[in-house]
Amino acid sequence: xxxxxxxxxxxxxxxxxxxxxxxxxxxxxxxxxxxxxxxxxxxxxxxxxxxxxxxxxxxxxxxxxxxxxxxxxxxxxxxxxxxxxxxxxxxxxxxxxxxxxxxxxxxxxxxxxxxxxxxxxxxxxxxxxxxxxxxxxxxxxxxxxxxxxxxxxxxxxxxxxxxxxxxxxxxxxxxxxxxxxxxxxxxxxxxxxxxxxxxxxxxxxxxxxxxxxxxxxxxxxxxxxxxxxxxxxxxxxxxxxxxxxxxxxxxxxxxxxxxxxxxxxxxxxxxxxxxxxxxxxxxxxxxxxxxxxxxxxxxxxxxxxxxxxxxxxxxxxxxxxxxxxxxxxxxxxxxxxxxxxxxxxxxxxxxxxxxx
Numbered sequence: 001x002x003x004x005x006x007x008x009x010x011x012x013x014x015x016x017x018x019x020x021x022x023x024x025x026x027x028x029x030x031x032x033x034x035x036x037x038x039x040x041x042x043x044x045x046x047x048x049x050x051x052x053x054x055x056x057x058x059x060x061x062x063x064x065x066x067x068x069x070x071x072x073x074x075x076x077x078x079x080x081x082x083x084x085x086x087x088x089x090x091x092x093x094x095x096x097x098x099x100x101x102x103x104x105x106x107x108x109x110x111x112x113x114x115x116x117x118x119x120x121x122x123x124x125x126x127x128x129x130x131x132x133x134x135x136x137x138x139x140x141x142x143x144x145x146x147x148x149x150x151x152x153x154x155x156x157x158x159x160x161x162x163x164x165x166x167x168x169x170x171x172x173x174x175x176x177x178x179x180x181x182x183x184x185x186x187x188x189x190x191x192x193x194x195x196x197x198x199x200x201x202x203x204x205x206x207x208x209x210x211x212x213x214x215x216x217x218x219x220x221x222x223x224x225x226x227x228x229x230x231x232x233x234x235x236x237x238x239x240x241x242x243x244x245x246x247x248x249x250x251x252x253x254x255x256x257x258x259x260x261x262x263x264x265x266x267x268x269x270x271x272x273x274x275x276x277x278x279x280x281x282x283x284x285x286x287x288x289x290x291x292x293x294x295x296x297x298x299x300x301x302x303x304x305x306x307x308x309x310x311x312x313x314x315x316x317x318x319x320x321x322x323x324x325x326x327x328x329x330x331x332x333x334x335x336x337x338x339x340x341x342x343x344x345x346x347x348x349x350x351x352x353x354x355x356x
Contacts, residue, residue, distance in 0.1 A: 052109075053164050054146035055084045057154050058138040060131040061091050065294050067154040068099045068319060071110070072312050077158040077283075080165070081107035083146070087115050087138040089131045098316040113141055122234050125245045127290040132247040133230060135207065136223050143214040153208035155287040156268070159304050162283040164211060167263050173216035174260040176205035177268035179249070181288075182239070184349040186272060191239060198238035201258050207249040208286045209268040225255035265354070274300075275336045276347045294321065298328035299335040 055074065059067045071084050084103065086095060092114040103110050115137060124130045139151055148168045169175040181187040183204045188194075195202045217223070229251035237244030244250055265273075269282035271289055279285065280302075287293050291300070296309050306323055313321035324331075336343070 050145065050147050052146065053082045053168075054142045054149045055082050055164070056087060056138050056142055056149060056151045057085070058087045058089060058115075058131060058135055058151075059154060060089045060129055061093065062129070063154060063292070063294075064093075065319060065321070066292055068096055068316070069294060069309070069312050069321065070152065070154050070156050070158075072099055072102060072316055073158045073308050074152070075103045075106050075108045076308070076311065077161050078106075078108070079161060079163040081109070082164070084108060084110045085138075085142050086110065086112045087141060088112060089115050089134055089138075096316060096318045098318050102315050115141060120230065122230065122247075125247060128247055130247070135210075135248055135252075136226050139210070139212065139217070140223060143212070143218060146214055149212045149214050149217075151207075151210040151212070152284075153286065155292045156208060157285045157287070157293050157305065157308065158283065159285055159308050160283050162267075167211050167267055169211060169213050169216070169261045172259050172261045173213050173220040173222060174256055175211040175263050176207070176260055177209060177263040177265050178353070179204050179206035180265065180270050180278075180346070180350055180353075181272040184346075184353045186346060186349050188240060190241065194239055194241045197241065200238055200254070203258070203260075203262070204239065204253050205256075205260060205262075206268055206270055206286065206288075207252045208270070208288070209263075209284065210252075211263070220259060222252075222255045222259065226251055229254040265350070272346055273350060274343075275302075275339060276343050276350070278347070278350055280304075296321070296323050298324040298331040300332070302332050303329060 055071075057067050057071060067086065071086070075082075075084070092112070095110060095112055100110060115134065120130070120133050122130060122133060124132070135151060139149055143149055148165065150164050167175055182191055185191050191204070192202055194200075226248075230248065233244065233246075233251045233254070236242065237246070237250050238254070239250055265278055266281055266283045268284055268286050269278050270286045271291075273279045285293070285305070291297075293301070293305065293309070296306070301309065301324060303326070306326065306329070309321060309323045312319065313323050
């Protein structure tokens with residue numbers, strides 16, 4: 001459930017002009033913009049935006065260094081123009097000017113939206129705030145504007161060239177990558193037994209990257225089932241057969257059931273696979289847990305990651321990023337050696353999971 005404010009839409013036009021207007025996102029009009037100039041076209045109007053993938057980030061403003069660095073990394077690595085939507089939960093703020101300039105230069109467009117979420121009365125957990133429950137709201141905000149919508153958590157970092165269009169679901173409403181901690185039994189050894197006990201499929205995706213066929217998604221009933229699942233999950237998690245520290249992810253899996261396609265893990269390699277061959281091959285790295293890719297730390301950032309972050313720091317100086325010097329890469333390799341046993345364990349579990 002959601003409410004839209006009179007949202008300020010901000011975008012780069014084809015000519016590179018930064019635009020700012022007022023409009024009501026609940027109607028078919030958004031001010032006097034021309035559809036071809038917008039990162040999100042007016043509902044009911046014609047425009048080119050539906051042919052472009054819409055990428056959605058949801059933020060409460062607490063870690064917008066991550067939000068905009070993630071958006072820029074994606075813009076630098078994506079093979080074709082995309083429309084990036086920054087959905088700001090309960091606040092309104094301008095994006096950094098250098099971020100806008102860089103994304104426009106790469107053929108992308110950016111829009112910011114203000115979203116007032118209905119208080120679900122549910123708490124956050126640890127570093128995850130209750131804003132996470134509003135992922136479905138953020139998706140709904142732009143799902144009429146694009147044929148394909150990609151939701152991304154702001155702790156994701158694209159580190160290699162990629163094309164999200166090839167990952168769009170072919171027949172289902174949703175495509176996602178497996179959660180490497182849960183699906184392998186690494187974090188939850190009773191996962192498979194609990195799935196059998198509660199009549200759930202032994203498939204479980206990570207909700208940090210969701211690629212959605214918008215029309216199938218709206219018709220699937222998943223958004224409605226998600227709302228019911230969120231409330232039920234707050235009392236009991238069938239995957240853990242009891243309490244659970246997750247907020248939205250289990251509910252999305254319950255709501256989707258079997259109606260999702262499995263993406264190659266390279267599209268969303270979570271931090272549980274840190275420093276494994278899967279991490280090395282990742283198109284998008286996902287810094288699950290409390291320690292993110294910013295602030296950058298020498299023992300966590302390999303050469304590939306430092307290269308992406310250095311370019312962001314150079315091109316978008318108003319983000320104020322500080323990147324460890326190259327010679328400090330020795331700290332990464334020392335950390336890799338220290339974690340040899342853990343790397344071998346999770347690599348074995350992931351390998352066993354992928355051959356099933």
